[in-house]
Amino acid sequence: MNNNIKAIVNNFVNLTEEERLVFSQFLIKKQYKKGDYLLKENDYCNYVGFVDKGFFNFYYLIDGVEHIRGFFFSNEFISNYPCFLLENKSKFYIQALEDSSVTFIHRDDLLMLYEKLPKFQVLSIKIVENLYMEVSEKYESFFLKSPEERYLELMNTSPNFIQRVPQYMIASYLGITPEGLSRIRKRNS
Amino acid sequence: MNNNIKAIVNNFVNLTEEERLVFSQFLIKKQYKKGDYLLKENDYCNYVGFVDKGFFNFYYLIDGVEHIRGFFFSNEFISNYPCFLLENKSKFYIQALEDSSVTFIHRDDLLMLYEKLPKFQVLSIKIVENLYMEVSEKYESFFLKSPEERYLELMNTSPNFIQRVPQYMIASYLGITPEGLSRIRKRNS
DNA sequence: CGTTTGCTTGAATTCTGTCAAAGCAGGTGG
DNA sequence: CCACCTGCTTTGACAGAATTCAAGCAAACG
Numbered sequence: 001m002n003n004n005i006k007a008i009v010n011n012f013v014n015l016t017e018e019e020r021l022v023f024s025q026f027l028i029k030k031q032y033k034k035g036d037y038l039l040k041e042n043d044y045c046n047y048v049g050f051v052d053k054g055f056f057n058f059y060y061l062i063d064g065v066e067h068i069r070g071f072f073f074s075n076e077f078i079s080n081y082p083c084f085l086l087e088n089k090s091k092f093y094i095q096a097l098e099d100s101s102v103t104f105i106h107r108d109d110l111l112m113l114y115e116k117l118p119k120f121q122v123l124s125i126k127i128v129e130n131l132y133m134e135v136s137e138k139y140e141s142f143f144l145k146s147p148e149e150r151y152l153e154l155m156n157t158s159p160n161f162i163q164r165v166p167q168y169m170i171a172s173y174l175g176i177t178p179e180g181l182s183r184i185r186k187r188n189s
Numbered sequence: 190m191n192n193n194i195k196a197i198v199n200n201f202v203n204l205t206e207e208e209r210l211v212f213s214q215f216l217i218k219k220q221y222k223k224g225d226y227l228l229k230e231n232d233y234c235n236y237v238g239f240v241d242k243g244f245f246n247f248y249y250l251i252d253g254v255e256h257i258r259g260f261f262f263s264n265e266f267i268s269n270y271p272c273f274l275l276e277n278k279s280k281f282y283i284q285a286l287e288d289s290s291v292t293f294i295h296r297d298d299l300l301m302l303y304e305k306l307p308k309f310q311v312l313s314i315k316i317v318e319n320l321y322m323e324v325s326e327k328y329e330s331f332f333l334k335s336p337e338e339r340y341l342e343l344m345n346t347s348p349n350f351i352q353r354v355p356q357y358m359i360a361s362y363l364g365i366t367p368e369g370l371s372r373i374r375k376r377n378s
Numbered sequence: 379c380g381t382t383t384g385c386t387t388g389a390a391t392t393c394t395g396t397c398a399a400a401g402c403a404g405g406t407g408g
Numbered sequence: 409c410c411a412c413c414t415g416c417t418t419t420g421a422c423a424g425a426a427t428t429c430a431a432g433c434a435a436a437c438g
Contacts, residue, residue: 067332082325085318125314129274132321136271139328143256143364147426168384175332180426182386336394357416369394371418 004075005050005103012126013119022117026109032056032096038078039094045083047104048127051076054100057169060092068172071097071165078102081131097165147176148184194239194292201315202308211306215298221245221285227267228283234272236293237316240265243289246358249281257361260286260354267291270320286354336365337373 005027009015015023029052032038038056039045051074058070058080072078072094083090084107113120141150151174155162162170171181194216198204204212218241221227227245228234240263247259247269261267261283272279273296302309330339340363344351351359360370 062333069329069332082318082322121310121314125310125317128314128317128321129271132317132324133271135321135324135328139324139331140258142328142331143258144251166384177427178385179387179428183426186386355416366395367417368396368419372394375418 004052008050008075008077009123012123015117015119019117019119023113023120026105026113028104028106030102030104032100032102034096034098036096037093038096038102039080039090039092041091041093042089044087045080045090046087046107047079048081048084048107048110049078049102049104051078052101052103054096054098055164056094056096056100057165058092058094059172066169066172068169071161071173077127081128085128142175147174147180148187150174151181151184152188194241198312201312204306204308208306208308212302212309215294215302217293217295219291219293221289221291223285223287225285226282227285227291228269228279228281230280230282231278233276234269234279235276235296236268237270237273237296237299238267238291238293240267241290241292243285243287244353245283245285245289246354247281247283248361255358255361257358260350260362266316270317274317331364336363336369337376339363340370340373341377 006020032054038049041060051072053074055074056072056078057068058072059066059068061067069092078094080090080092080094082088083092110120110124114124141153145153151170154170154174167181168178171178174181195209221243227238230249240261242263244263245261245267246257247261248255248257250256258281267283269279269281269283271277272281299309299313303313330342334342343359343363356370357367360367363370
């Protein structure tokens, strides 16, 4: 098993060596080249992944326009969760922005693990709880902060973000126009 | 057991008559008068509730200013979940806006039920999943919609909302000023 | 090279916030 | 019963910030 995923899973639940072995039986590793899709609109999302290398963006289209709602970087879980949970068709695309590699587990195997190793149920709960906290924070920042403040915050908390992601994507992610972001950057330089 | 809570819980998991009996042993009913607090800042939130009657608002203070983030109406679960889950002190207040009554279960009892009746774990997961979906939708509406559109949407989806909640609270909930909301209302009348 | 893509810049417009003031209840006390 | 106070809503004037539309520019790519 990948060392990172081991560490991350251990963040949530402690596994014995034996449990880890059972777990790793079900893991599938895949490679993506820049531009490849991990998920497309109308796909079913039957996997949860863990980004070993590279990164992805998470967006959907309205009238042909990309609306970016997130990015998945290395050492983060990757999936369209609502879609994974409800077994719906995805509205979102997940696309590699660099050459990337991801370790997956299939929903069926995960559900099976729930029965064999109840601990994994806890893992699952914690992941959703984390997602909930994360969206809540982002939601909050829309209330309390201007686009400019949100941009500056992003700069401070994830400078690597800014370097690797094109500006028009950051703008979309922040909910502003590329022109608007350009002016914000000008003001703060 | 209250009929509504029975129906709602059955929405998530099916309980036998026996399981319902076990469940109802742990339920505690409380009454609130308008203005009473169900939760205050720095309280621990050890209960999940279900609103039988009346309704509540959910807000926190920044420099003495109320920032309303939600309302709990009858037949909805009520709690500060992040706080309940993480056993943190609450940043939020929950206050009755009308005379209300709520049925509670204590965290310890709920955890105990998880062991006795694993179904309840599923109930718990579903509740968090629902919360996650809900915030995600509200988050989304900030991207795609203007304050005016958000207000009109709220009007359409929950007209009773508008009638019972003072405008300055709706404004806070929508993330705009009371003056702004007043003008929106004028434009659309 | 010429084209495409992404970033910048300008001008006009629109929407919201802020500040200040006035109107309009509903409730209290004299 | 009336006058007053208080809290909520409305209105006006103004400033600020973002959007939109349009154009220019630079780097990347075929």
